[in-house]
Amino acid sequence: MRSWKTSLISSGLLLCAASALAACTPGEADADRPASSRDFPLPDRPVSPGGSTAFSNEIQRDSVNEAKVVMDLARISEGMTVADIGAGDGYYTVRLAQRVGSSGRVLAGDIDPEVIQKLGLRVERERLENVSIKLGTPDDPRLPENSFDRIFLVHMYHEVSEPYAFLWRLRPALREGGKVIVVDVDRSTGEHGMPPELLFCEFAAVGFRLSQFVRKPELQGYYAQFEASGGRPGPEAIVPCRMSSEADTE
Template identity: 65%
Template sequence: MSPPRHLAVWLLAGLALAGCERVEEDLDRPASSREFPRAHRPVADVTGNSAGTEIRRDELGEAQLVMDLADIGDGTTVADIGAGEGYYTVRLAERVGGRGRVLAQDIDRDVLRRLGTRVERERLDNVSLTLGRGDDPRLPKDSFDRIFMVHMYHEIREPYAFLWRLRPALREGGQVIVVDRDRPPQNHGMPPALLFCEMRSVGYRLVEFIRKPEIRGYYAQFELEGDRPAPSGIEPCTPPKTKLGSVTIEDN
């Protein structure tokens, strides 16, 4: 039996109102992100493009340690996401050699222009630059053995959209490297358990996690696991309830 006309009208009006409310709730998000769940966490403002001076970082052996842990060698193809002033870009270029490639990505055009000048000045013929978006790294498919995100993950406002669009860029056996600090996102860090949860939600499996003073935080390495989920099927993480799960952690 069909519902009374006035009841049907009331139900339709209620659904329309709910739909409008959902649209209004998402007006602060890019249209390209709205099919993905919202990240229920604060996000750090972008205050700079370098986490410390290069001389100091080299004195600590930061880049060399991270590249060693990530098994970067001659012929490796790497994407440096949030490349900034190019601290990792130039060191990766030297490590991968003429047979390797480094793609430096950033969302700031001015930063990329300065980095481009540096790449030309240092004659880094194996480096190219690309402009990304906040919810899309805009990387070519099946192109990278390693993707680096160093001291920048906490600035990603749409992690589910970003990570979902990142997946196709990895070659078979490729891995994602995240270096960050263990502190709240608004304080320019990312609690490891929350990072693990967000990565796992989009189909990345943690394979290594190490805390090191040389990198002023932790090193996390991920690989793909399973198929890429549908955007509507991604379960968002809630920071207070995120659990570390079964993870082997090495503190040195």
């Protein structure tokens, strides 16, 4: 999995949101949240524990053409500007850089300084002159506004503990017609996955609409594509999504 991980996981959030036995009050839960997230609602779901920064072996992923399938679905072409958030070891960063070419740009983001350092070394070693690196925070990818044709969130969204703050701050980074690409697995968020219905709901709550959804074996899961729709709601106007009992217990 990506390294949008341990620093994203709030023990108060997990106890309050995932367990009916928890006796937490909203104030107690907020005490364990970043101050910058407290204007946003708590998500009603557990968060996957952090793990390796690699989803799986790059050779294995290339053997089923994973990156090519995703980039083709996203219609990545030469000259585009793309953000790879939760970039980890750089599997998509490297392949996106090759696809967009010298006239395009890729920004690779992560929240782990060690991961960022290793990724920077890889970028230098492979001489990827169209790639830049960005250190984000658990609730803010820190992307420049009106800058990206595509924003990739591959096998990492289930590790985001503040999805409403995260998506709210991500949205202005899209150019007109820009799209957010999510690749994930259809299983419980506590088991390194994201039920599609919950994904759709969380994006819709922040003003995105689903424009494409595809299940493919090459992805070991699904591909979902979103576009900004209407105005961005204020943090206080965001209505949090509720997990179904099935999603909570799977």
